[in-house]
């Protein structure tokens with residue numbers, strides 16, 4: 001039976017353990033997520049491989065349980081200097097726990113953390129050259145912004161003149177140069193957040209860990225701060241490990257994203273990779289909107305393209321690299337709303353999978369956002385950017401998509 005679902009609300013969908021043809025050895029989450037530039041790291045977990053100047057943070061096989069509950073299960077990744085890496089996942093998936101272990105506030109049950117090639121797993125937080133900005137950013141309330149930012153340098157006995165220069169620079173970076181005299185209580189939420197970031201970056205940590213730093217801000221300020229944070233990160237070249245459960249934020253800011261689910265990586269990749277080539281049904285569903293459709297493979301057309309059959313029609317779909325299918329296999333196909341075409345006439349006979357009726361169509365400036373009820377009752381979400389083609393509720397339509405834009409993300413449920 002064909003099942004259509006949309007991403008929200010986020011659901012937990014059980015994937016079959018393996019896709020047809022997937023290399024059985026390549027267990028998700030157990031490989032070290034290498035930086036694209038330096039793929040030949042030592043993945044053995046037996047220690048660091050050849051010294052790699054470019055790798056600033058390396059997390060190896062972290063596992064952690066609280067009581068009987070395993071909250072991290074073999075998490076590994078490594079970050080290039082200056083990289084913006086985001087840990088993305090729903091509430092409770094282990095994001096904060098990962099950051100706390102990296103920062104030294106929590107000890108892992110097993111696994112190791114390396115900073116600049118040095119094993120810091122047994123070191124206390126203040127010996128790690130890392131800095132953390134937590135969601136509840138605690139500024140000292142009795143100190144003004146300048147004093148808050150200067151504090152870390154002061155206790156490191158940095159010379160007064162240098163402290164002045166460094167604090168001035170940090171406040172410029174966060175655009176708070178005129179706010180040095182203000183107390184935290186005299187700042188807006190966004191300004192307080194920026195003061196907290198200045199306080200962290202002034203210490204020039206190798207890596208800055210940020211745990212949902214924009215979580216408390218309203219949407220407008222949040223968008224603005226996303227741009228500011230990204231700008232700052234580029235300007236100062238610090239490596240960021242950024243935690244969020246907001247997929248849009250992750251897609252727009254990150255160099256790479258690690259999608260965590262139940263303490264394991266589902267996929268690590270660039271925003272384009274996780275969006276356009278989700279390796280699992282969960283990732284397809286979690287990252288952005290998508291339509292998930294059950295289908296049967298009818299033919300292998302070569303070069304990773306397949307014909308797949310739905311109850312009322314056939315269409316093309318592409319397999320991800322490293323996966324292959326055979327005629328008769330049950331699969332789940334992901335089609336993004338922006339790839340769905342719905343038209344009154346058949347425009348692409350080869351890829352027309354369904355017939356249905358427009359249920360609603362909402363004008364959103366540059367496109368229409370529509371819900372289409374397919375014959376059989378399932379609903380499909382589609383974005384129509386061809387403004388002249390607005391089709392109102394009640395219009396009968398054919399549904400198709402360019403075959404290579406649909407992705408086979410898993411075996412059927």
Ligand SMILES: Nc1ncnc2c1ncn2[C@@H]1O[C@H](COP(=O)(O)OP(=O)(O)OP(=O)(O)O)[C@@H](O)[C@H]1O
Nearest residue numbers: 066067071089090091092093094095096097098245
């Ligand atoms: N000190 C602790 N004792 C017991 N359980 C804990 C502890 N810290 C975290 N957990 C549990 O571990 C799991 C992962 O927690 P974690 O804080 O890492 O999640 P998260 O991904 O940061 O979630 P959120 O998005 O809600 O902040 C949760 O189920 C949480 O309840």
Ligand SMILES: [Mg+2]
Nearest residue numbers: 095096097211
């Ligand atoms: Mg958290």
